Amino acid sequence: MEIRHNELIQMYPIGYVHNIFKEAIFDEKMYSSVSHIVLKEEFQDGLKDITDFSKIYVLFYFDRSEGYNLIQKRRYDGKIAGVFASRSPRRPNSIGLTLVELLEVKGNMLTVRGLDAIDGTPVLDIKPFIENDMAGDDLRSA
Ligand SMILES: C[S@@+](CC[C@H](N)C(=O)[O-])C[C@H]1O[C@@H](n2cnc3c(N)ncnc32)[C@H](O)[C@@H]1O
Numbered sequence: 807m808e809i810r811h812n813e814l815i816q817m818y819p820i821g822y823v824h825n826i827f828k829e830a831i832f833d834e835k836m837y838s839s840v841s842h843i844v845l846k847e848e849f850q851d852g853l854k855d856i857t858d859f860s861k862i863y864v865l866f867y868f869d870r871s872e873g874y875n876l877i878q879k880r881r882y883d884g885k886i887a888g889v890f891a892s893r894s895p896r897r898p899n900s901i902g903l904t905l906v907e908l909l910e911v912k913g914n915m916l917t918v919r920g921l922d923a924i925d926g927t928p929v930l931d932i933k934p935f936i937e938n939d940m941a942g943d944d945l946r947s948a
Pocket residue numbers: 829830831832833836867868869870871893894895901902903904905922923924926927928
């Protein structure tokens with residue numbers, strides 16, 4: 807297989823986050839607050855059966871982050887660590903990943919609790935959290 811270096815990968819958001827958090831600053835309240843994710847209508851059918859799951863992963867784009875440091879101080883324990891050993895919003899590909907509680911789905915709108923993305927954040931993907939999914943078959947065949 808040919809290894810492709812510096813390949814540009816383009817993505818369009820599938821939807822956007824709506825909540826009360828307007829600035830990209832750490833706020834503990836995010837982890838207990840409710841957010842809405844409004845999907846573009848063209849993707850609504852992709853939500854079929856998502857309520858089979860009580861938790862979902864939300865992948866999003868840190869659109870208000872600038873730059874990154876490969877080595878930086880990690881928030882949760884203060885350790886000087888590599889960016890890939892941290893959850894920093896300042897990272898090479900600006901991708902965020904959060905496991906949230908799925909509260910409700912109405913049409914193209916999901917209501918979730920615990921999303922640490924601010925208002926207007928572009929959402930790249932949504933995936934269900936499957937208990938024990940690292941065990942194998944579920945993850946590979948889902
Ligand atoms: C520490 S990051 C962790 C995000 C996710 N749980 C992860 O691990 O990828 C969460 C912080 O990112 C910042 N943030 C949220 N949405 C953002 C956005 N759209 N652009 C830039 N920073 C954002 C906020 O300050 C928030 O407290």
